[in-house]
Amino acid sequence: MTGDESTPFGAPRRRQHRLLGWSMRLIGTFLSIFGALFFVAGFSRMRTIFSPLGTTYPLWYRVLIVGTIVMVGVVSLLGGRRLRRRGRRHSVPVLQTMADAKSSPYVLYLRPFTSDVTGATMPHAFSRFRGVGGSLVNTSTRTVEEQVSRSFGTLARVIAVGQPDEALPLPGAARLYLPLDGWQPTVASLIDDARLVLLAAGTSEGTLWELRQCLRRRAPQTLLILIYTDETEFQAFRKKAEVIFQEEVEFLRRGSKADRRPPSLPAYPPFSNPHRVKWLPVPRGYIRFDADWTPHLIRLDPTSVRGWTEEGRHRRLNREQLLPFMDIVLRELWAAEDAEDQADANRCTTVAELESVLRAMRSDGATDETPLSFLVSGTGRFLAVRDKRDTAAGSGDGQRDPGGTTEPIVRPGGRAPFTIELPLLYAEEILRRRRAGGAADVDTLQLEVSARGRLRGVRHHSGGKAAGKPPATADEDGAEH
Incomplete structure (x- = not known):
């Protein structure tokens, strides 16, 4: 940005x-x-x-x-x-600055504002009433957007851009409000650093621009398209998306030398029994992508499941159709993040290098409470250490870079590097605990950060800068889990 x-x-x-x-x-x-x-x-x-x-x-x-x-x-x-x-x-969180938005990992929810009418609905209020006539009561008041935010909120906080003229933010994702003009650079920056991008299908100019940016800036496994529309509107989106795929084919070939054809979104599959349609789930379907941008579409089909009540059929629909699809989405996402993590492992500092830097700071007169700023990669790897006393005094940038690299690490789908401040005594304690846990000189460290940005613990990776599988993690109390 x-x-x-x-x-x-x-x-x-x-x-x-x-x-x-x-x-x-x-x-x-x-x-x-x-x-x-x-x-x-x-x-x-x-x-x-x-x-x-x-x-x-x-x-x-x-x-x-x-x-x-x-x-x-x-x-x-x-x-x-x-x-x-x-x-x-x-009570919906309203983000005030870009720093607030990027203060912790997040899932970015992009949608045309016209879909807010669907997102603000509370589905299945009368589902049982239609079936048996005796229970209008439905204690859940979650809207469609709240259900989406709750589903993906286990990965990270979900944020979305709010309508500039709305009185109050709709319940669901945390909101940030951008001007009608000049919003593209901010959204592009949010697309860069999101852990996952949820894009609602639509034919508006803004949605098509966002799709184009996702193709340019995201790893394919970190983009998920949500379908709220019917067959006619989805077909219109499909045709316009196909044009964008053809125009952005050079970006889609990124990382591959193969001269491959641009992908094409699959058509809307029909219901297995159209005569049994009584209600439609929202969202109605999803599109995920393989590592080579091959798309896979699932249309949730309520006519293919049976149950005593509408709620029972809805639960069975989720269990038999949606959950297996989402398992694949999560596995692909984690595989992409593991690849980024391995790339960061070749750039981060080792345990011995960090100990050397901290000893040098002690020799320079640093105390237990001396604040240190650790540069951390998007996957949580320690990259470099910054002594904030040097920065405050104006003596250079105060950078201690034993690993030899501090330039930004930006890859499609990866979160940008960030900094975390720790007192010197706490940093030394982390190293002591990792040493007690079996960390060697050539091992590397990685932070465990919660979806809300809270430090949960630190793990070490065996095998040096070409680290392989991670061992057990130590939490903030030093206990293994």
Whole structure:
């Protein structure tokens, strides 16, 4: 990215109030419980409407009473669901600067703003009601975007660009707000450093530009296309994407000398039994890519599974169709990251080199609390050490580079190098623990960082700079796990 990473982004039109949001969620929960009780009570009394025994009320009066109870329950249920969703909009993280966005690993969610209508829906509110007529109650109020963010949030924090004119961010991914003009460099920088890019299929100019940038900047295993559209709209996206693939064929051949044809997205497969379509999952399908950009499409087919209820069929659909596909996506992603990790292993410092640097700093008068800035590769490898005292004093850049390399490591799909500050005593303790764990002079160190950017531990790799398989990891307390 060009420019200052501390430059503030925009903000939604309305100010977020967390207390107001939690109050709305609490009231919504109460309304949902209240509505569920009324709804069930109303249906349980339906059988007494046409039974004249034990009552002197006329038929029209009994129908009115039961109908009123049921309607109060329905209104309370739906109102509670919407109020809970509205309240969560006050708690969505809004990123203020690029530094905030890149402070920890992230999954980038790119979509045309028109798909926010789909992303803000709460599917399956009436799925069981359609099937058996007795349970409108659905306690989940997660939107489509929240479900997507929850699924991929195990990899890293999910962030997305918010609509510049929206009052409050939609629940789901963390938001950053960019101007209508000049947003491309920022999005391109986010594409560079994301762990995984989720791109919703669409035919808008912005979505097609994002697809082109992903082809240029990403490893193919780190791009996943989400399909929210029907067959007609997907066919239009497929045709425009094919043109982009042909124009970017030189980038797709990156790393291969073969003169290969550009890939073509597969067509939308038909349902196994179109006459049984009662509901459609959202997203409706996904496209992943092999290492040579060969695409693979899965269309979730609810007509191929059976169950007693709609919810049961939905769970079986996920178990039999979606989960096997996502297992492949994750394995391919981890394989790509392992390749980047191996490349970084040839550039990082060894345990002996780090110990030598820390001893030299002690000799120069560094104390236990002296802050050290460690340059770490996108895969967590220690690359170099920076003494912040030297930087503050203005004596050069303060760089201690025993490994002989500090230039940026940028590869398609890789996260950019970052820095982490540790006091000298803590860095020495890490080395002592790794030595106690069997680390040799030629071994290398790698950080274990959580999805929220928290240091979970440090591991060492046997075999020197051409490190192979990793051994056990030591957490912050020194325990092996």
